[in-house]
Amino acid sequence: xxxxxxxxxxLSFYITESRAGKPVExxxxxxxVARLVGLAAHDDTGLARMVAQGELQWSGGxxxxxxxxxxxxxxxxxxxxxxxxx
Numbered sequence: 001x002x003x004x005x006x007x008x009x010x011l012s013f014y015i016t017e018s019r020a021g022k023p024v025e026x027x028x029x030x031x032x033v034a035r036l037v038g039l040a041a042h043d044d045t046g047l048a049r050m051v052a053q054g055e056l057q058w059s060g061g062x063x064x065x066x067x068x069x070x071x072x073x074x075x076x077x078x079x080x081x082x083x084x085x086x
Contacts, residue, residue, distance in 0.1 A: 001025045001032065 007014055007026050014024045024036040050056035
C-alpha cells in the first residue's frame with residue numbers, strides 16, 4: 001500500500017499494476033483512502049455490429065469530414081464548422 005507521496009512519484013508503475021489486475025490501495029497517514037483498479041477492456045461490439053449489418057461504414061482511418069453543401073453556399077458544412085471554431 002503506497003502512500004500518496006509514493007503513489008505520485010511512481011504513478012506509471014501503479015497504473016501498470018492496476019491494468020494487470022492488481023488493485024492498488026493508497027494510504028494517507030497509514031490509513032487506506034483510495035483504491036486504483038484497472039478497467040475491463042473497451043467493448044466495441046455495438047460499432048462492430050453496426051458495421052456488420054451495413055448501418056455504418058468505416059475503414060479504420062480518421063474521418064475526413066462532411067461533404068454536405070448547404071443551399072446557396074459553395075462551402076461545405078465541415079469547412080463552415082472549422083471556420084467557426086477559429
